[in-house]
Amino acid sequence: MDGVAQLKKRLADYTTSLYDEGYLDDQFVQLQQLQDESNPEFVVEVVSLFFQDSQRLLSELAKALEQQSVDFRKVDAYVHQLKGSSSSIGAQRVQRACISFRNYCDDQNIEGCLKCLQQLKNEYSLMKNKLETLFKLEQQLLEAGG
Template identity: 40%
Template sequence: MFAAQLTQQLIDFIRSLREQGILDDRFDQIKELEDENPGLVVEVLTVAIRSADFTIDELEKKLSGTVIYYSKVRELTHKLKGISAR
């Protein structure tokens, strides 16, 4: 009973993320691969979140300096965009 409730909550949560545009077809592709590699979704999301977190920290440092090097800011924002597109 409890497992069924958790499963339904997960389905509803994933549906909500799709409706918000947070998840797309790439999530489905990774999810299909998870049959062969359990934990793949968690691993991919963990790496992406850590990478995004590090990039945001670097971006904050570059933007809070006395002199702003826009080429580096552009590079970091491009990297962040790439992370979110994976």
Template identity: 45%
Template sequence: MLGLAAEQLRADMNRLLALLFHQGVLDEQFLQLQQLQDESSPNFVTEVVNIYFHESEKLLRNLRAFLMDREFSDYKKIGMHLNQFMGSSSSIGAKRVRNVCVAFRAASEQNNRVGCLRALDLLEHEYSYLKNKLHELFQIEQQRVLASGVRYPIQHIINNNNNDAI
């Protein structure tokens, strides 16, 4: 019985991934990231993506703060933040987020405040969608691991949760 539940959850994961690829949310870099995960690092993808989320939230806050400051005029600073965001998005396969960063950077290179604000809104939307969908994917993966009876990730997840509370 456990095997059937695990296989159903694997099928659910594959459907969600197929949707995200079809929508252009993710690209093949995400699959390459998954290939780096093995028994010695069973939570590798989750850990890398969580670092990406943590750093991206800081970048988004900084970009919003820059653009909300009426006196702001250092568009090169925005470009530097966007380059960092593009690089980290590319490294996890976040294709649509990366593409919005490219458009955002074009607006910043033209010192186009209105264009930058529009691009920031779109970037926040795409980032939120990506985060929600990857969170959903990781929840299904965790359920699949539980259903298959594999124990090693559970201990790691428990340890991580305990460390978060410290």
């Protein structure tokens, strides 16, 4: 098997694993379908915006939960935003973490919210690493002429 074929197989296997392990859902496929020759960086650009926005929201969440008197409506609003943006790119595990986080907001459970924030940060970090690896594989394939 030549280098391009090997890269294609690695990319296909890696992509499949992202779906099998629940990192991505069909929304990511729909996002990829919007990319074409006129906008070859579309998915990378959208995901980069997601990363920037998520970093900001995670930081705001941490600040909001450190307050003496936690405003659970504000915390819930941040989690809701993060849930929406993760859903729009197909980041399934991040989205699920947001759903359980919102339940703790409804209950005004600070300990639960803090645990969920840590879980959300972990899922976000994993997702970011997985997508960065995916984009690197795609770039290697492009450079190899595949």
